[in-house]
Amino acid sequence: MKYLKYNTPLTEQQKIFATEHHKLIYRFMHNKKLDSREWYDVVAIGYIKAVLLWFQRKNLHKYAFSTICYYKMLNAVGNERAKKRIKTISLQQAINETDNITYGDIVTDKNLLYVQYIGVDEMEIHYNVDLPKKNHYRTKESIAIDEFLSSENKNMCFQYDSVEEAKKKKRSLNAFRNKKKNDKNYMSYIE
Secondary structure, eight states: OOOOOOSSOOOHHHHHHHHHTTHHHHHHHHHTTOOHHHHHHHHHHHHHHHHHHHHHOGGGGGSOHHHHHHHHHHHHHHHHHHHHSOOOOOTTSBOTTSSSOBHHHHOOGGGGTHHHHTTOSOOOOOSSOOOOOOOOOOOHHHHHHHHHHHSSOOOOOOOOSSHHHHHHHHHHHHHHHHHHOOSSOOOOOOO
């Protein structure tokens, strides 16, 4: 695969082309609802890469330049967001090029200053704790539906005090139906 040269300055022809299509940067930022003060430089780099790519690969001329440009700018924004994303690491993970020193070994009180920021005076850290079991409770309606589906009955009716309450229950019943994936299908509706 031939690598593209992005570190070369633009030729006069490329500069003119880039100037003519510059509005694509603002159209892209508008469509993606990006603040131009924060994202212009990132999007512009993707735009310049699209210009260079357009001139280096003639086989792309079967597509509109705006399409190539859009994907290059989208890629630049995605890469920038990936850089800003906070990475989760384990405190038990060994630090590279150390004698198996873990991140947990080097955490000090100074590293926990952020705790004061959120208003906690003392903080205890416990490892390998047993998590409480999740409380699964079933609604009366879901129990009734299970019994209904195992019976020979053809229909069933729930009555509620208001239409709003019935709508809320209908949503939860539909979620229960989708989660359960029964062999027998049923419909719920509000009358």
